[in-house]
Amino acid sequence: MAPLLAGYAPNLEKFLKTLKGQSLEASTEGLIALLKRRQIRGAEACAFATARVLLQVVAKSKWTDVDQLLANVQKVGARLTHAAPRELVIGNIVRRVLGLIRDEASEERNADNEGSLMDSVSDLQTLQPSAATATSSGSQRPGPNPIKPTLTPAASFVSKSLFNLLSVVDPAESFTTGSPVTGSSTPIQQNSSATALKSEVIDGIEEIMDELSQADDQIAGFADVQIHPGDHILAYQPTATVEKFLVRAASKRHFTALIASGTPSPKGPEAYASLKKKLAAAGVRTVHVMSGSYAAYLPKVSKVILPAHAVLANGAIIADGGAACVARAAREYSKPVIVLSGVYKLCPENSSEVEDPIELGDSSAYVPFTDGPLVDGVDVESAVSELVPADLVDMYITNLGPHTRDHLDDILADHYKVEDIDFPLQ
Amino acid sequence: GRRGSVGGIIEKDPRSAIPECFSHIPMAKRIATSQAHKDVHPAVLALGQQMATFTIRDSIARLKYMLLAFRKVIEAYETPKGNSLSRHFIPHVLNDQIEYLTACRPMCFSMGNAIRLLKAKINKFDIDTPEDEAKEAMLESIDNFINERITLAEFIIARNAADMIADGDVILTYRQHRLVERALLQARHDGKQFEVSIVDDPFDQTGQMLAKTLRRERIRVYYSPHMGGTQASIRRATKVFVGAEAIFANGAMQGPAGTCDVCLTAADAGVPVMALCETINFDRDRVATDSLTYNEIDPERCGETEFRLLFDTTREKYLNVVITEFESETGNSPAQSI
Numbered sequence: 001m002a003p004l005l006a007g008y009a010p011n012l013e014k015f016l017k018t019l020k021g022q023s024l025e026a027s028t029e030g031l032i033a034l035l036k037r038r039q040i041r042g043a044e045a046c047a048f049a050t051a052r053v054l055l056q057v058v059a060k061s062k063w064t065d066v067d068q069l070l071a072n073v074q075k076v077g078a079r080l081t082h083a084a085p086r087e088l089v090i091g092n093i094v095r096r097v098l099g100l101i102r103d104e105a106s107e108e109r110n111a112d113n114e115g116s117l118m119d120s121v122s123d124l125q126t127l128q129p130s131a132a133t134a135t136s137s138g139s140q141r142p143g144p145n146p147i148k149p150t151l152t153p154a155a156s157f158v159s160k161s162l163f164n165l166l167s168v169v170d171p172a173e174s175f176t177t178g179s180p181v182t183g184s185s186t187p188i189q190q191n192s193s194a195t196a197l198k199s200e201v202i203d204g205i206e207e208i209m210d211e212l213s214q215a216d217d218q219i220a221g222f223a224d225v226q227i228h229p230g231d232h233i234l235a236y237q238p239t240a241t242v243e244k245f246l247v248r249a250a251s252k253r254h255f256t257a258l259i260a261s262g263t264p265s266p267k268g269p270e271a272y273a274s275l276k277k278k279l280a281a282a283g284v285r286t287v288h289v290m291s292g293s294y295a296a297y298l299p300k301v302s303k304v305i306l307p308a309h310a311v312l313a314n315g316a317i318i319a320d321g322g323a324a325c326v327a328r329a330a331r332e333y334s335k336p337v338i339v340l341s342g343v344y345k346l347c348p349e350n351s352s353e354v355e356d357p358i359e360l361g362d363s364s365a366y367v368p369f370t371d372g373p374l375v376d377g378v379d380v381e382s383a384v385s386e387l388v389p390a391d392l393v394d395m396y397i398t399n400l401g402p403h404t405r406d407h408l409d410d411i412l413a414d415h416y417k418v419e420d421i422d423f424p425l426q
Numbered sequence: 427g428r429r430g431s432v433g434g435i436i437e438k439d440p441r442s443a444i445p446e447c448f449s450h451i452p453m454a455k456r457i458a459t460s461q462a463h464k465d466v467h468p469a470v471l472a473l474g475q476q477m478a479t480f481t482i483r484d485s486i487a488r489l490k491y492m493l494l495a496f497r498k499v500i501e502a503y504e505t506p507k508g509n510s511l512s513r514h515f516i517p518h519v520l521n522d523q524i525e526y527l528t529a530c531r532p533m534c535f536s537m538g539n540a541i542r543l544l545k546a547k548i549n550k551f552d553i554d555t556p557e558d559e560a561k562e563a564m565l566e567s568i569d570n571f572i573n574e575r576i577t578l579a580e581f582i583i584a585r586n587a588a589d590m591i592a593d594g595d596v597i598l599t600y601r602q603h604r605l606v607e608r609a610l611l612q613a614r615h616d617g618k619q620f621e622v623s624i625v626d627d628p629f630d631q632t633g634q635m636l637a638k639t640l641r642r643e644r645i646r647v648y649y650s651p652h653m654g655g656t657q658a659s660i661r662r663a664t665k666v667f668v669g670a671e672a673i674f675a676n677g678a679m680q681g682p683a684g685t686c687d688v689c690l691t692a693a694d695a696g697v698p699v700m701a702l703c704e705t706i707n708f709d710r711d712r713v714a715t716d717s718l719t720y721n722e723i724d725p726e727r728c729g730e731t732e733f734r735l736l737f738d739t740t741r742e743k744y745l746n747v748v749i750t751e752f753e754s755e756t757g758n759s760p761a762q763s764i
Contacts (some may be wrong), residue, residue, distance in 0.1 A: 004664075082688075088546075110637050124456040149583045157478065194747070195628075232447060256445070256447065260655055262652055262654065263628050263630070263651075263652045263654070264628050264629060276731070279585035285446075285729050285730065286730060287443065287445045287447075287448075287729050287733050288730065288732055288733060289733050289734065290629055290732050290733065290734050291627075291629060291683055291686050291734045291735065292627040292628045292629060292653045292682075292684050292729050293627065293650050293653065293682075293683040293684030293685075293686070293738055294653075294687060295684075295687050295690065295717060295736070296683050296686070296715075296717035296718070296721065296735045296737070296739075297717075297740035298449050299717065299718050300448070320654070321653070321654020321655065322652060322653040322654045322656075323658045324656070324691070325653045325656055325657075325687040325690075327689065328691060329686070329687060329689065329690065330695065332686075332690055332741075333716070342752060358655075358657075358658050363651060365651075366626075366628060366631065366651030367634070367649070367651065371634075373638045373641055373642075374634060374637060374638065374641075374649070376641075377641040377646045378637045378638075378641060378648070379646075379647065379648045379649065380649045380650075380651065381649070381650050381655050381658070382650065382651050382652065382654065382655065383650065383652075383654035383657075383658060384654065384657040384717065385654075386654055386657055397554060400519065400532040
C-alpha cells in the first residue's frame with residue numbers, strides 16, 4: 001500500500017500532493033486504495049484522480065510504440081475501474097485518454113506520410129471537441145479552423161459524429177496508408193516521434209483536466225436561458241455543479257429556489273449554507289425543504305434540477321437516492337426534469353449493462369447501533385444512489401449545452417472511439 | 427395574564443417565516459392555556475395542548491380523544507335557567523370548545539365529520555326534551571360512535587386487509603400506520619407467511635417502531651430509512667399497503683407526506699396499492715387534486731431555512747383498492763364509488 005500521509009483521512013487533494021516524486025506503481029496503488037475505501041468518491045474527484053494517474057502512465061511507464069502505450073493505459077485503467085466499479089466516470093476518462101492516444105498516433109502517421117491537409121483538419125476537429133471548446137478562449141492548439149463554442153451545437157456535432165462514425169468504421173479513410181487500427185505495420189520512428197507523441201498526449205490529458213475543472217462554470221452558463229423570472233426551482237440535494245448553476249441564474253433572474261434534502265444532513269439547517277447565502281445575496285428566496293417526500297411540493301414547482309453521478313447512453317442517470325422519487329413526482333405534475341452533468345459523466349453503457357446501480361450506504365445515521373432489536377433483526381437498507389429511468393428526464397445540460405436524450409448518442413460518438421467502448425471488458 | 431404576556435413578547439408570530447408560496451396552508455399553534463376562551467373545559471384545554479404538541483397526532487386518536495373530552499363537557503353541562511339544551515348547548519358551549527381545538531391544530535376531516543353528526547343529533551332534540559334525557563342520549567350516541575366507527579371499524583379493516591395477504595407476499599408499507607400494523611399482525615396471527623418492507627420518513631422515523639413490532643412476531647423486515655430505497659423495495663414487493671388520513675370526494679387520498687411518492691413508484695412497477703381507511707375519514711364535500719389544497723405545515727419546520735409539509739395527496743388512479751369497514755361483495759370498494 002502506498003505511503004499516504006498518516007494520521008488523517010486522505011482525500012483527493014492530499015492524494016495529488018503525494019504524487020510528486022512517487023513511482024507510477026505507488027501512485028496507482030495509492031489511488032486504488034483510496035477508491036476502495038471511498039476516501040476519494042464522487043464523479044468529479046474520481047475523474048480528476050484518474051486523469052492525473054493516467055498522465056503519469058503516459059509520462060513514466062515504459063513504452064516504445066502506440067500499442068504498448070494503449071496497453072499500459074488500459075491495464076492501469078482497468079485496475080482503477082475495478083477498484084471502484086460504481087464510479088463509472090473512471091472508465092470514461094480512460095476511454096477518453098485511449099481515444100486521445102489513437103487520434104494523436106494517427107495524426108503522427110498522417111504527418112509522416114504527408115497526409116493531405118484535409119485529413120489533418122478533420123483530425124483536429126474530431127479530436128476532443130469538448131476540450132477544444134473548453135479551452136477555446138486560450139487555446140493552445142492552433143488549428144486552421146478553430147472550433148468556437150456555440151449555444152446550439154447540435155448541427156455541428158451531428159455532422160462531426162457522422163464523420164467519426166465513418167472514419168472509425170472504415171479505417172482506410174482515416175489512415176491514408178490503409179493500415180489496420182493496430183498500427184503495428186507502420187511503426188513510428190522511435191525516439192523523436194515517440195517523444196512528440198508523449199508530449200501531445202500529455203497536453204491532451206491536461207486539456208481533459210481543464211475540461212473537468214471548467215465543466216461546472218460552462219454548465220452554469222446555460223442557467224439564465226432555462227430559469228425564468230418567477231420560477232420555483234426545486235434542486236434536489238444540490239452539488240457544486242447545481243450551486244454554480246443556481247447562483248449564476250440568480251445574478252440575472254428573480255426566482256425561488258427550493259432546496260430539497262431527502263435525508264437529514266448532520267449539519268441540519270446549516271447544510272447548503274453557502275448556497276443559501278449566495279442566493280440571498282442575489283435577492284433570490286430559498287426554501288430548504290426538509291422532507292423525505294416531494295410530491296407534495298411539485299404543484300408549486302416549475303422545474304426540477306437533478307445533479308447526476310453518471311448519465312448512461314440511453315439517457316437514464318445515476319443520482320442520489322431519492323432522485324427517482326423526485327423525478328416521478330415531477331412527471332405526475334408534468335414539470336420538466338433537468339439533469340446537470342459534465343460531458344465526462346456521460347457513459348457509453350446502457351442502464352441494462354450497469355449491474356445494480358443502487359449503492360447501499362452507511363445506515364448508522366438513521367438506525368443507531370445501540371438499538372438492539374433493529375440492528376439484530378431488521379435488514380436496514382439505505383440507498384445512497386439509484387437509477388433514474390430515462391423517461392423521467394426531460395433535458396440534459398452538459399458543458400456543451402442543453403441536449404435531448406436522442407442527442408446523447410452523438411455526444412458519445414464524438415468523445416469515445418468505437419474500439420474503446422467495450423473497455424474495461426477487453 | 428402575566429404568563430401570557432411574557433410568552434407574547436418572546437414568541438413572535440411563527441407564521442411570519444412561512445414562505446409565501448405555502449402561506450395559505452394552516453399550521454398547528456401552541457396557545458397558552460391562559461389565553462384560551464374562559465368557557466373551554468379543562469379536559470378540552472388539556473387535549474388542545476396535546477394536539478398542538480403532537481403528543482396526540484394520529485387522526486383517529488385525535489377524533490377519539492375529542493369525543494371523550496366532549497363527554498366530559500356534556501357531563502358537566504347544566505342548562506342555564508330559561509334556556510333549552512337543544513338551543514343553548516351548541517352555540518354557547520360546544521362551539522367554544524371546537525374553536526379552541528381548531529386553533530391548537532387544524533381539525534382533521536374525521537373530527538369535522540363527527541362534530542357534524544353530533545350537532546345533527548342535538549338539533550333533533552325537541553325543545554322540551556328534559557336535560558337529563560338529552561344528556562343521556564348525547565353520551566350514548568358518542569359511545570356508539572366510538573364503538574362503531576372507531577373500534578369496530580379498525581377491527582374489520584384489519585380483518586379485511588389481512589385476508590388480502592397471501593403466503594409468500596412481500597408487503598411494502600410507508601411509515602407506521604395503525605391500520606396497516608393491525609392488518610399485518612392479524613395476517614401473522616392467521617398463520618400467513620410473508621415479509622414486510624418498510625420505507626420510512628427520515629424526518630419522522632415512526633417506521634422503526636413498526637419494524638420492531640413486526641420483528642417480535644418473527645416477520646422478516648426490510649427497512650429503508652428514506653425514499654432512496656423506494657424504487658428497489660417496490661420491485662421486491664408484491665403489494666403495497668398504505669394508511670390514509672382522509673379520502674376526498676373525488677377519491678383522492680390524503681396520507682402522511684411521502685405516501686404519494688410511494689404510490690407513484692408502485693404504479694410504475696405495476697405493484698397494486700391498497701389504501702386502508704375508516705369511513706369516518708371520508709370527506710364528501712371536499713375535492714383535492716393536489717397536495718397543496720388541504721395540508722398542514724410541520725410546526726417544527728416552518729421557516730425558509732427548514733420547511734416541511736405533513737401530508738400529501740395521491741390521485742385516485744394510483745389506488746387499486748380502498749379497504750374500509752363496510753362490506754360490499756368483496757369487502758372492499760374502489761375509491762370512486764364512495
